Structure formats: C-alpha cells, structure tokens
Amino acid sequence: MPESPSTFDIAYSLLREGRLIDAEQLMLKELQSVEQSHGRTSSEWASAQCDLGNLLFNSDQFDRAAECFRDACAHPPVGDSAAFKNFLTYRLNLGMALLMAGRLDEAEAELRRNLREREEFYGREHPGYAYALEQLADVLIRRGELAQARQAAEEAVGIFWEAGHERVAGAMALRAEIVLASGGGDAVFPGLDQLPDEIVELIVLTVTARVRQVPATARPVLTHLAATLESHLGPDHQATLKAFAELANSGHDSGDQTGRVEAIEKLLASYDRQGRAEDALMAVLGLAVAQDAAGDVDGSLKTYEQALARADGIGRHDLRAQVLRNWGLALSSAGRPAEAEQRLRAAVTEAGLSGDDELLGRARIALGLFLQHEERLDEARELVEAGLTTLDVAHPEAIQGRGHLGAIMAGRSCGCGDTREAIAQAFREFVIGRLPHDLLAELEVTLDGGDFQIGVQLVREPTEDELKQLNAVFESATAEFRGRLAAAG
Structure with a gap:
C-alpha cells in the first residue's frame, strides 16, 4: 500500500497550485499540533519548524523562513546522532535563507558556524562537510571575495567528486561562475565529459537557478555551458536543449533579443529533427515574440502564420x-x-x-x-x-x-492605467477570504511605488493566534501579489 502523503507534501502541492496562504495555514496547524503533543523543545517541533521554513523559503519569503530555521536550531539535541544530523540541516537552511534575504554578514557567520559543526561531526572529507562549503562559496561570490569563494568551491568539488555524489553539479556550477568572473584562462568545466548525463543535467538546472538569482555573473556561465554541451553531447541532447531553453528565457529578461532568437531557433531545429510537434509549436510561438521584441514585426507576423499551420497539423x-x-x-x-x-x-x-x-x-x-x-x-x-x-x-x-x-x-x-488598482483590489479580496469573518471591519489596500500599503480596522481585539494569522496572511499575500505587480509592469 502506498504511503500516505505527509502534511508537508499536501502543503507543497497547494503551493504548486498557487494556493500559498492555504499551504501556510495547513503547516501552521501542523506546527501547533506538534507543539501540543511534544513541546517546543522537542526534535519533532524543530522538524515541523523546518518544514514551515522550507515552505516559506520556496515561496520566496526568506526573512520569515530564516526565523523558522532559527527556531528549529534553538535547542541543539544532545546524545542523539540522528537528531543532530537534522539540526545541522536546520543550521544550513538558516544560512541559505539569510543568503537569499541578502543578509550576507549573518549568512556567512551561520555557515562558518555550521562548517565547524559539520567538520566535528563528519570530518573534512565527507560530503556532509562539503554541503556547507558549497553554500559558503555562494555567499563569498556575492560579496565579491572570489579568491576565498574559489577555494571553498574547489574543495567542495573535490569532496563530492571523490565520493561520486550528485551535489558535485552545484559545486561545479559555482566554480565555473567564479572562473569566468575572475577573468582567468582556466577551464570552466573541467571533467564535464567524465560525468553521467544526469549530473550534467543537474549542472544545467543549477546554472539556470543561478541566472535567476545573480544574472550578471551566472548568465555568461549558461552561455558557455550551452555551447559546450552542443559541442560535446550534440544539439539534440536533453541537457543541451535545456541549456538553450534557459538561455532563451534569460535573453528575454536581460534584453538580449538577438541571443534569444538564436537560442529559440536552435531549439526549433532540434524539435523538428526529433518530430516533437507540440514542443516545436511552442518554440515557434516563442520565436514570434522574440522577433517582435527585436523589432522584426513583419517576421514575427509571418512566424505566427507558420505557427497556426503547425497547430492545424496537430489538430x-x-x-x-x-x-x-x-x-x-x-x-x-x-x-x-x-x-x-x-x-x-x-x-x-x-x-x-x-x-x-x-x-x-x-x-x-x-x-x-x-x-x-x-x-x-x-x-x-x-x-x-x-x-x-x-x-x-x-x-x-x-x-x-x-x-x-x-x-x-x-x-x-x-483601462491600461487601472491595472495596479485592480491588483490592489484582488489583494484585498484574496486576504478577506482567508481571515475570520468577524475580525475585519475595513481593509484598505493601496500601491505605493512597488509595494502594498495596508490599512486595517478591526471589529474587536484579536487573540494572539488570530494576530499571528493576520500577520502571516498579509505577508504571504504580499509575497504572492508582488509577482502579479511585476508581471503587470
């Protein structure tokens, strides 16, 4: 019989459906239940805090996630090896959340602390030690301390490589970023041809995530990687296609429309060679948008005509x-x-x-x-x-x-100028539907610059739990609708 999904599994499914607040409320109820059953100093409570932190981290609420991970680290377990391994994970997550929140001093302090704990627990040659090295290298890259970052990344690559561990992909991606940012003549991806396909694809995924986080230093890595994979693995290999797809996406974000068109054309040619009709159609639609953005309006309209012919063929x-x-x-x-x-x-x-x-x-x-x-x-x-x-x-x-x-x-x-007001109204409706009906007298939401300003009048004094719920709903709604605001331009 298949294992029943955990509360976190259900919450994460809700998150993927775009139901962030529902997912968070589910995890908060689970946390309260664990606290009542086991207490705030238990390993079970720490684990539930980490689950909530992971949910918040994956919804880009990094400051709130950091506080959850910090709470999870509040009571280091003694005499329980398995619980201490989990504790080390919570501390690493804390460092990562602080990093993503841009709190680099705090992130470095927590990661160096975690590194010392991991060295004592695992030893310096164990992949468990390299996990923290990899994250520390990331912090140092963002601080511009490339020499120290490379030392940490090289050590992490060596440990993961020797152990045959899949995390070598992330460490190699970081090392490549450092090499290109440093401007040296060193090989960017040494040993790439010795890796199995699944690790190469993980490198592509890691570089892709880096492009979204730090485009200035990571996009050159993606460009180099795409060309390398096309040469080494061929133009139709899945890893090559993934790299060119992400290069096309990042071309949109960076304004490199010519590079975007070239990347999409490579994808389209491969899909046609492989008979992947629906993928080819999506590539043609992307090509039309890219051509229009590059100023080739006539070419774009002709490409749409070709797209309809392809859609007719699929039926x-x-x-x-x-x-x-x-x-x-x-x-x-x-x-x-x-x-x-x-x-x-x-x-x-x-x-x-x-x-x-x-x-x-x-x-x-x-x-x-x-x-x-x-x-x-x-x-x-x-x-x-x-x-x-x-x-x-x-x-x-x-x-x-x-x-x-x-x-x-x-x-x-x-009504093009009214979109921001509509976002504010949608924010208001979104929040009201997720709070106790007898709590709010009035909720006023306005947009000031790039963020939401919220005015609240309550019918009565909220309980402590209701106040926490109120604040959590507002923060989660803000995280969700910032994306809507960015999409609206």
Whole structure:
C-alpha cells in the first residue's frame, strides 16, 4: 500500500497550485499540533519548524523562513546522532535563507558556524562537510571575495567528486561562475565529459537557478555551458536543449533579443529533427515574440502564420486557440485591427471547443480589451465579464481584465492605467477570504511605488493566534501579489 502523503507534501502541492496562504495555514496547524503533543523543545517541533521554513523559503519569503530555521536550531539535541544530523540541516537552511534575504554578514557567520559543526561531526572529507562549503562559496561570490569563494568551491568539488555524489553539479556550477568572473584562462568545466548525463543535467538546472538569482555573473556561465554541451553531447541532447531553453528565457529578461532568437531557433531545429510537434509549436510561438521584441514585426507576423499551420497539423482546439489569441494581439499591436479582430474571435471559438475554462477566459478578455480600445464598449464589457467568470481572482489576466472593466464601465476606451488598482483590489479580496469573518471591519489596500500599503480596522481585539494569522496572511499575500505587480509592469 502506498504511503500516505505527509502534511508537508499536501502543503507543497497547494503551493504548486498557487494556493500559498492555504499551504501556510495547513503547516501552521501542523506546527501547533506538534507543539501540543511534544513541546517546543522537542526534535519533532524543530522538524515541523523546518518544514514551515522550507515552505516559506520556496515561496520566496526568506526573512520569515530564516526565523523558522532559527527556531528549529534553538535547542541543539544532545546524545542523539540522528537528531543532530537534522539540526545541522536546520543550521544550513538558516544560512541559505539569510543568503537569499541578502543578509550576507549573518549568512556567512551561520555557515562558518555550521562548517565547524559539520567538520566535528563528519570530518573534512565527507560530503556532509562539503554541503556547507558549497553554500559558503555562494555567499563569498556575492560579496565579491572570489579568491576565498574559489577555494571553498574547489574543495567542495573535490569532496563530492571523490565520493561520486550528485551535489558535485552545484559545486561545479559555482566554480565555473567564479572562473569566468575572475577573468582567468582556466577551464570552466573541467571533467564535464567524465560525468553521467544526469549530473550534467543537474549542472544545467543549477546554472539556470543561478541566472535567476545573480544574472550578471551566472548568465555568461549558461552561455558557455550551452555551447559546450552542443559541442560535446550534440544539439539534440536533453541537457543541451535545456541549456538553450534557459538561455532563451534569460535573453528575454536581460534584453538580449538577438541571443534569444538564436537560442529559440536552435531549439526549433532540434524539435523538428526529433518530430516533437507540440514542443516545436511552442518554440515557434516563442520565436514570434522574440522577433517582435527585436523589432522584426513583419517576421514575427509571418512566424505566427507558420505557427497556426503547425497547430492545424496537430489538430487540437486548445493549441489553435493559443496561437490565434497571440497572433491577434500581435496584429493589434502592429496596427492591423481588422485582421486582429478576426484572429481573436476565432481564438474564443477554438477555446470554447477545447473545454479549457482558463484558456476561454483568457481569450475572451483578450478580445474584450481589443474591443475596448476600439471604443466598442458594450461588446467589450460583455466579453470581459464573461472572461472573469472562468479565471481565478489572482490570475494575472483576471487582474488585467478587472482593471480594464472599471474603465469600460466608466465609459473609457482604455483601462491600461487601472491595472495596479485592480491588483490592489484582488489583494484585498484574496486576504478577506482567508481571515475570520468577524475580525475585519475595513481593509484598505493601496500601491505605493512597488509595494502594498495596508490599512486595517478591526471589529474587536484579536487573540494572539488570530494576530499571528493576520500577520502571516498579509505577508504571504504580499509575497504572492508582488509577482502579479511585476508581471503587470
């Protein structure tokens, strides 16, 4: 019989579905239950604190995660080897959370402390010691102390390599970053051809994560790695494709549209060689966006035409709807409204046939916003309202649609400037639905610059637990909706 999922497993599933606050509330209830059963000084309570910290860490709430990990470290176990190994993990997690929060002095202090504890427990040749070395190297890179960082990374690579441990991938990625940042002539990935495919793919994943965290120093590593893999493993190897896919994504973020187009073209050629029709279609759509961003509007529109032909060949309504929607938006931006409307209406029809409610909502809102800009407000309102009924309140396009709907109802042909207000309103609805109904008298949410300002009036004095819940909901909602705000530009 398969093992039942743990509370953390369920919470993490909720997090992946975008239900951050629900996931956090589940973990908080578990923590309270463990405290009542075992007490705050128990190893069980420390483990539950670590689980909550991991959830917060994975939702980018690094300061809050650090406090959970610090609490988990508050009572070092004595005479229990297994519990002490867990304690060492909690301390390492604390250092990582502080690092990600940008609290580098504290992170270095905790990691050096963890390194001493690990040396005493494992010895200097054990992978358990190298875990902390790897994280310390990361801190030192971000502080610009490249010589010390390289020493730590080289030692970690040596330990993991000798042990045949998969964590060699992360240490090698850090070492490569240091070598390129230092400007020396050393080999960037020595021994890469001696590694099994699964370790090479882990290197790609590590470098990809680094690009998102520290793009200035990590993107050159990704560029070098992609070229190396294409040469050593071939253009159709999964690791090579992953590297070029991430290079295309980072090209969007860095503004390197030419590099982005080149990377997507490599992906497309490989997918076509392998007969991966759906992957090829997604690559073509990405290519059209990249061409438009690079200023090749005519090339972009021709690529959308090719994308529709590919979607027709696959024969799926949802794929046709996605292509038609994107093509229609591109035609609208190019000043070709008659063709844009034709494609957008066809997208709504295809989305309806697909049975995908989210896709239908997105297609309706896209057409509704187009009609609003064309000053056909009655039609626009009907479509946007219909689109909102099938989208989650926090969906980025629901937020965009809600912002424009306010302008439509006010008789305005454009609501692009109302999106930030719609985000604030969605934030308010999101929070209210997750708090006790008899607690809030009024909740005012406004946007000031790039962050949320919250004004609260309570019906009554909250209990200590309710106050904790209130603060946790606000912090989690802020973390979730900052991403929505960034997406809205």
